[in-house]
Structures are given as structure tokens and as C-alpha cells.
Amino acid sequence: MxxxxxxxxxxxxxxxxxxxxxxxxxxxxxxxxxxxxxxxxxxxxxxxxxxxxxxxxxxxxxxxxxxxxxxxxxxxxxxxxxxxxxHKPVALRSWYFTEQTHYGSSQQLASLENDQGRGDVLLLEQDANVATCMVISNSLILNSDKQLGQFELIKVMKNRLIPFIAESVFLSKSA
Known part of the structure; x- marks a missing residue:
């Protein structure tokens, strides 16, 4: 880097x-x-x-x-x-994403999910209820007609954020 x-x-x-x-x-x-x-x-x-x-x-x-x-x-x-x-401030667009029961971020990383799929974001700014995020996935589908590309910004309510969990490889040993 x-x-x-x-x-x-x-x-x-x-x-x-x-x-x-x-x-x-x-x-x-x-x-x-x-x-x-x-x-x-x-x-x-x-x-x-x-x-x-x-x-x-x-x-x-x-x-x-x-x-x-x-x-x-x-x-x-x-x-x-x-x-x-x-960057100029962006408008709130929470309605595209599913509200989460357990929400938040891990290391300022989170995912957003809706019926169209899921995408990963980096939180850039936040207050008590709202976060401005940058898309780090290749894209983030909003609905059947709209999607955001990588690095585009979106503002959402924090109750839409799914804490990011990195993929891990589980090793198993047989005895």
C-alpha cells in the first residue's frame, strides 16, 4: 500500500x-x-x-x-x-434497505441488505442515528432499476447496518 x-x-x-x-x-x-x-x-x-x-x-x-x-x-x-x-453531503436513502434487529459496524465496516442482495460499505461519518457510507463492494443494488457503483456514497439510518464479518476459513482435523 x-x-x-x-x-x-x-x-x-x-x-x-x-x-x-x-x-x-x-x-x-x-x-x-x-x-x-x-x-x-x-x-x-x-x-x-x-x-x-x-x-x-x-x-x-x-x-x-x-x-x-x-x-x-x-x-x-x-x-x-x-x-x-x-464530497458534498448526500441524501438519506435508508428505505432501500432492510431494517436490522441487531445492527452496527465492525471497524467502521458494515453491510447493507435488501431483497436484491447485499453489499459492503465503509462508514465515513456518523452521528447517533445516521451514517454516511462509501460502497466498497463492486456495486450495491438499491432496487431493480438502480444501483450504486464502487466508491459511491450513501447515507442510511444506522439500524440498516449489518456488522461486517470477514470471511474466514475453518480448518478441521480428523482424528
């Missing part, structure tokens, strides 16, 4: 928020510039707060024991930091 460096900076190209990783490397985030609350006019350096978000999110993902490559982990973390720092 990439570690933040002092020469990283945010900028917008014609359409998307980008992160320059130095040495002529650029990362295109999933967020178009028109969905940002603040748009970097030129360069906005990846600062101490951005680095703190980056480390905290990476730690949560690693503790959640997701099966991710270093590149996948970096991609999720950069998009999550971009969402936390720049």
Missing part, C-alpha cells in the same frame, strides 16, 4: 478530482468535480489532516481483515479520504 508523501497534491482535471502522487503519477478518484463541496482551484497539498484520515481509514480496513491487495487497499483509502475531505 502506498504511504502519503510530502509531494502529493489534489487537483481537478476537466472532470474528476485527482491526486498527484509525484513522479508523474496521478490517481483519478471516483468523484466528479461537480459533486465536490470545495474544488481545488490549482493544487491543494495533501496535508496533515488528509494524512491522518488516510492512516485511520487504512488501519480500519486492515483490522477488518478484508482480503485486498495493496493496490485495492490504496484505491479504497484514497477514494475514502477524497470523499471525507471534498
Amino acid at each position: 502506498l504511504q502519503p508523501k510530502t509531494d502529493w497534491y489534489w487537483f481537478c482535471d476537466q472532470h474528476h478530482l485527482m491526486l498527484s502522487l509525484g513522479q508523474n503519477l496521478q490517481f483519478k478518484t471516483a468523484y466528479s468535480c461537480n459533486r465536490l463541496s470545495t474544488v481545488p482551484s490549482d493544487k491543494r497539498w495533501f496535508n496533515v489532516d488528509d494524512s491522518a484520515h488516510y492512516s485511520a481509514i487504512a488501519d480500519r480496513l486492515l483490522m477488518g481483515r478484508l482480503k485486498l491487495s495493496g493496490a485495492e487497499l490504496t484505491q479504497i483509502v484514497i477514494n475514502a479520504v477524497a470523499a471525507v475531505v471534498f
